Amino acid sequence: MxxxxxxxxxxxxxxxxxTGASRGIGRAIALAFAGAGAHVVAAARTEEALKETASLAADAPGKIDILATDLRTPESAEAAIHSAAETLGGLxxxxxxxxxxxxxxxxKTDLAVFQRVVELNLQSCWVxxxxxAxxxxxxxxxxxNxxxxxxxxxxxxxxxxxAAKHGLLGVTKAVALEWARAGVQVNAIAPGFVDTAMIGNxxxxxxxxxxxxxKTPMGRAAQPEEYAGPAIFLASPASDFMTGQVLVVDGGYSAQ
Ligand SMILES: NC(=O)c1ccc[n+]([C@@H]2O[C@H](COP(=O)([O-])OP(=O)(O)OC[C@H]3O[C@@H](n4cnc5c(N)ncnc54)[C@H](OP(=O)(O)O)[C@@H]3O)[C@@H](O)[C@H]2O)c1
Incomplete structure (x- = not known):
């Protein structure tokens, strides 16, 4: 028993x-899910790096398939959902x-840079x-999110x-309310500094x-693998009565 x-x-x-599972936090979450027996589609632009993510799960009880795509445009973001659902037999x-x-x-930030960041970090998540649904x-x-x-x-x-990350938390709360009675929970994780390519070397x-x-009370950056547990919590029945919330995993950064 x-x-x-x-x-x-x-x-x-x-x-x-x-998404973004070719390296960093996304790869760590995809590997944790596969390690916990889930079937995962790992999406990002770089096919070789995605293959490496999948190969790291070769002995896992679950499985990782890959989807090489640029999620910045609404068309490719939407297509990625339908493609993943077809591979997985649902989502x-x-x-x-x-x-x-x-x-x-x-x-010093051009409008084009603002648009590029918002398109991927906010718009594609919404799409x-x-x-x-x-x-x-x-x-x-x-x-x-x-x-x-x-x-x-x-x-x-x-x-x-x-701006994009504040917006993403807004989407988290808004959609959580819309889907609260449909049995879908929508939550977010807020990392602090994490040792990935995004912040540098x-x-x-x-x-x-x-x-x-x-800047970090715990005196170090997180490793990407430290987001595996929070992600499994939010993916599992353990969080079934939690929606529209932000799980802050930041080594104390926001407690200051
Ligand atoms: N690192 C931190 O300190 C930190 C702190 C707070 C929040 N976060 C958040 O944590 C998440 C993961 O970040 P990370 O630190 O793991 O960053 P990362 O190592 O730079 O990884 C970013 C991922 O996104 C993918 N990606 C980038 N542009 C893409 C596009 N146009 N289409 C599809 N995929 C794309 C990248 O793969 P390809 O290049 O192969 O496409 C990569 O897999 C992000 O939402 C980030 O904002 C990170």
């Missing part, structure tokens, strides 16, 4: 699409994780969530990213590493 404590985190056989879990960053003041509502599903502490507070020189850039240590 299995213990009830274990069962609440069970996602065996669940069908999940994880139970959507993880909107793919994102882009920029690093300049508002005066994919909308396209996933028909699948997620068929038996109850989960949407997990990977936002940021920069969806809660500001920071210097990152206005497009910050912490091993080689001592100024960056020192900034991250100083």
């Amino acid at each position: 299995t213990s009830p404590t274990t069962d609440v985190f069970d996602i065996t056989g669940k069908r999940a699409l994880v 139970d879990i959507l993880v909107n994780n793919a994102a882009d960053d920029h690093d300049s003041s508002i005066e 994919m969530t909308k396209a996933a 028909q699948y997620l509502k068929d038996g109850g599903g989960k949407v997990i 990977i936002a940021s502490v920069l969806g809660l507070v500001g920071m210097l020189d990152n206005s497009a990213y910050i 912490l091993k080689e850039d001592e100024a960056l590493a020192s900034y991250v240590r100083k």
Whole structure:
């Protein structure tokens, strides 16, 4: 007999699409889901890196299929949902994780950069969530939006990213209410600094590493794998009475 404590985190056989799964947090979540017995479609632009993600799950109880696509345009974002649902035979879990960053003041940021960031980090998440409705509502599903502490507070020189992440938390709350009685939970994770390509190279850039240590109460960046547990929680029955919420996993950053 299995213990009830274990069962609440069970996602065996669940069908999940994880975007931005060619590296970083998305890869860690895709591998965790496959390790927990889910069937995953890992999406991103770089086919070789996606193949590596899939090969890392070769011995897992679940499985990872790949989908090489640029999710920036609404057409490709919508097509990705239908393609994943066809591969998986439905869709139970959507993880909107793919994102882009920029690093300049508002005066130095071109409108084109603002649009590029918002198109991927906000618009494509909205489009994919909308396209996933028909699948997620068929038996109850989960949407997990990977936002940021920069969806809660500001920071210097990152206005497009910050606008998009604040918007993503707005979408999380709004769609959670719309789907609350349809058995679909919509929640977000807000990471703090994570040791991925997005923030740069912490091993080689001592100024960056020192900034991250100083800004984070726990004195370090997270590793991508530290988002596996929070994602499994939000994908599993353990979070069935939780919707429209943000799980902040930031080493204490936002508690300051
Ligand atoms: N790292 C941090 O400190 C941090 C902090 C807070 C929040 N976050 C959030 O966590 C999430 C994951 O970030 P990360 O740190 O893991 O970043 P990352 O290592 O840069 O990974 C980003 C992922 O998104 C994919 N991607 C980028 N542009 C894409 C596009 N146009 N179409 C499809 N896929 C695309 C990338 O793959 P391809 O290049 O192969 O397309 C990659 O798999 C993001 O939402 C980010 O905003 C990160």
